[in-house]
Amino acid sequence: MKLFISLMLALSAPLALACTEAPPAKSDIEANGYYSDAHHSVIDPVLRARNIANTRPIEDFLGQVAKDANGQGDPACGLAWLNSWAEQKAMLGKMSSEQAYYVRKWTLSGMALNYARLKPAATAAQRQTIEAWFKALADATIAHSDAKKGGRNNHYYWEGLAVTAVGGVTGDPRYLDWGRKVFDHAMGQAEADGSLPTEMERAGKALHYQVYAATPLVFIASILDLHDARLDKIVAFTVAGSADPSGIAKRTGVEQEPVGSREVTTIYNRHEGKAPPPGTKPQWQPRMGGSLDTPNPLEHVALK
Incomplete structure (x- = not known):
């Protein structure tokens, strides 16, 4: 009888699902730009579709890791996937274009921020392998960034977030300092009103890129626990422009595409100890650690 009961309990217990094997690592990144005008504000749909298709394996990889890190999957599987790509030295090969470097830094940002959620469950061996890979990617990001000539815009800020996140999750001060x-x-680029001049040059996408530039800056500030009056102005300008784009439209001479700023204010407000921004729709961005409504372990949160 005891054997029968034990057998029935075993059969009725939920089966543990094995992790899906990680997809083959992408050593090289094939990506292309897709803007067709001098202001980089008009998208060529054919080039955009080509870029999406070529980078889909990397986006899918990061998306699944984000799910595993945010309660929509198995943390052990997310760690196994990161460890697999780390062992294969993914994304350290040939970059086909400047767009490929963009993809690498966005992905590094997401992997480091999602790993921050997964790290408590990682084995010592996994930590060593994954974090060494992150450092190699951060070093490659810094080398490319420092070698670039010309203006510094939102891409520089996203490089900063990627490297800062690696510093935060590995504890290496070199990356935090960078x-x-x-x-x-x-902060030195910002105008007195909080606008970022390189983003204001983007014609009909000026507002879009003001928001896109402010996003990594508020995240860097939270990770490094920085408070800066110039960042306050950047956020205020971004929020005001999002609520009423007419001022930016007048400034640029081009009607602006509407874009929300809740990603910016969600991170900024909880670091500054302010009430959360209104809105109930979940915010999800794998490049920023998955759920933005749940503080990342690397953030310094003043608002509890």
């Missing part, structure tokens, strides 16, 4: 350098440079 992220602070990027942050300080951005």
Whole structure:
């Protein structure tokens, strides 16, 4: 009888699902730009579709890791996937274009921020392998960024976030210091009203890129626990422009595409100890650690 009961209990217990094997690592990144005008504000749909198709394996990889890190999957599987790509030295091969470097830094940002959620469950061996890979990617990001000539815009800030996140999750001060350098440079670029001049040059996408530039800056500030009056102005300008784009439209001479700023204010407000921004729709961005409504372990949160 006892054997029968034990057998029935075993049969009725939920089966543990094995992790799906990680997809083959992408060493090289094939990506292309897709804007067709001098302001980089008009998208060529054919080029955009080509870029999406070529980068889909990397986006899918990051998307699944984000799910595993945010309660929509198995943390052990997310760690196994990261460890697999780390062992294969993914994304350290040939970059086909500047767009490929963009993809690499966005993905590094997402992997480091999602790993921050997964790290408590990682084995010592996984931590060593994954974090060494992150550092190699951060070093490659810094080398490419420092070698670039020309203006510094939102891409520089996203490089800063990627490297800062690696510093936060590995505890290596070299990367935290480099992220602070990027942050300080951005603060020095900001106009008195909080606008970012390189983003205001983007014609009909000026508002879009003001928001896109402010997003990594508030995240860097939260990770490094920085408070800066210039960042306050950047956020205020971004929020006001999102609520009423007419001022930016008048400034640029081009009607602006509407874009929300809740990603910016969600991170900024909880670091500054302010009430959460209104809105009930869940915010999900794998490049920023998955759920933005749940503080990342690397953030310094003043608002409990």
